Amino acid sequence: MSALALLDYASVFVFALTGALVASRAQLDIVGFVFIACITAVGGGTVRDVILDRPVFWVANPNFIIVASVAAFVVFFTAHLLESRYRTILWIDALALAVAVPAGVAAAVAMESVWPIILIMGVATGCFGGLMRDVVCNEVPLVLKQGELYVTCAFAGAGAAVVLLTLGQPLPLALIGCAAVTLALRVGSMAFGWRLPVYKSRPPRV
Template sequence: MTLLVVLDYAAVFVFALTGALVASRAQLDIVGFIFVASLTAVGGGTIRDIILNRDTVFWVSNPTYIGVAAAAAVAVFWTAHLLESRYRAILWLDACALAVAVPAGVAVALATDQPGGIVVIMGITTGCMGGLMRDVVCNEVPLVLKQGELYVTCALAGATAALIALALGASAPLSLLICAGVTFALRAGSLAFGWKLGVYKAYPPRQ
């Protein structure tokens, strides 16, 4: 099993957990849990593979990914009530998933010999689009669009850090590890310490 496959499986599983937890907040049935979990788990990777024109979308060539997402959804369906704060769990699981999915996107782009800018965009796409779909479908305010929230910024920083590490001579596995570390550190800091970006504030026009 290659490093890329491991990253994909890990991202699918953890993102599926977040999708199922959001489904629990929306009080969906078991089919709804599986749908939302699967959408969250494979959404970003699907868009990535379509944009890069890969031979087959990753979960189509290996449907086991959907099985992993469904298993995560069923597990959450029977255990979500045990969590004291499901929203807090969603935030931290999502941070972990982001830190896995961004390196997965970076790895796929590197494997297809994409230029640096595309590598960064694919890292962001893989890390952010599944969660965006999840929140929109479940009528939640998307985490990626919350005011000042460090989310896309974390993916951007992580993917860029991977490219810098490669340029400095680091191996591919080490650069992906650095990508994951930077992504998670920034996202965890925003959750634990309230780190935020400044937001645009409109001023009245001058008379």
């Protein structure tokens, strides 16, 4: 199994957990759990593959849908054991982001894409699944929360990979650096309140 396939499997499973946890907060039935888990798990990778004009990974290998469905069933029967499902969603989502961004970077590198495309594919793979999840479940998308470091984390992680590749480092090391930067920034945002400045409206000049 290739490194990209392993990253995709890990990303699918962890993102599916977050989708199922959001479904539990919305009190959906088991079919709803599976649906939300699947769109969360494969959304970012689907956008990535369509843009890169490569076979969509879960269409080429439906086992990814099975993995996401298993995660949904696990959460359906265990979510009630969690003290704070929202807090759990945030932390698992951070881990999923740190796996999905390197998966997007690896896919773009495999297609011999130039560095701006590598950056965009890393961000798209990491962010679009969670965005779909939150929109469908009528939640405020994590990627758009005021001042929240989320897309920034994905962009910085993909950027770290691009820098390491430019310096001649092997792809596995670049992907590890990508994951480390992405996770460190996301955890810092949640644990220490790291934020970007936000726009504040001012009265127009007379």
